[in-house]
Amino acid sequence: MIWHLIAALFAALGAAGIALLLRLASGKRLPRWIVPVFAGLGMLGYQIHFEYTWFEHKRQQLPASAEVISSEQRSMLWRPWTQVFPMTVVFSVIDYDRIVTRQVEDQQLVEFVLYRFEREYVEQVYAQPYLMNCATAELVPLTSEHRPHIEALQTMTRTSPLYRAVCAG
Numbered sequence: 001m002i003w004h005l006i007a008a009l010f011a012a013l014g015a016a017g018i019a020l021l022l023r024l025a026s027g028k029r030l031p032r033w034i035v036p037v038f039a040g041l042g043m044l045g046y047q048i049h050f051e052y053t054w055f056e057h058k059r060q061q062l063p064a065s066a067e068v069i070s071s072e073q074r075s076m077l078w079r080p081w082t083q084v085f086p087m088t089v090v091f092s093v094i095d096y097d098r099i100v101t102r103q104v105e106d107q108q109l110v111e112f113v114l115y116r117f118e119r120e121y122v123e124q125v126y127a128q129p130y131l132m133n134c135a136t137a138e139l140v141p142l143t144s145e146h147r148p149h150i151e152a153l154q155t156m157t158r159t160s161p162l163y164r165a166v167c168a169g
Contacts, residue, residue: 004050008043015042048081054119055088065097066115069161089119094165108134110166111142132156134167 019038023030059068073086093115100111109131116126129142137156140148156163 007050008046011042011046012039013042015039015045051079051087051119052085054123055091058091058117062093063095063097066093066095067165068093069165090116092116092162094162099166106135108167110134112166114162132163132166134163137163137167 016035016039019030019035023032023034055071062068068091071088071091074089075082075086079087094112095115098113102109102111111129111131113127113129116128118124118126129146130139131142131148132139137158138153139156139162140150140153143149158164
């Protein structure tokens, strides 16, 4: 967080420097208020750039065995540019190195952890273990004691990205 503040300050200083040079090159015909306006636009530009590159930056930090299986893009009223170009603010990841496959009777059961990354005012990561029955396409979350939470059982479609990522491999 401190590095983003420092980067925003340097973006503001750089943009203000450009405005100052433009003002000097015009023989001071440009108004003085152009310098703080450029500083504010520099900070805003840096913040917009950071928010739109967050998803790609996080994807590059994932291990080679991890795969992004879904992402969500949202528009926000307080960020009017997202009405035209929505931002990716949530994505889910599966790490194939942590998948455990078992054959019980004639059913393939796959235990895995689904990681969910969310970008709000702070970044949050949620890790939830699941158990999927690939034969019936049933998905059940596991409790902290690795017991199935049967009340939250859901049936997946076989075309869903989560089912294909877990059961197709």
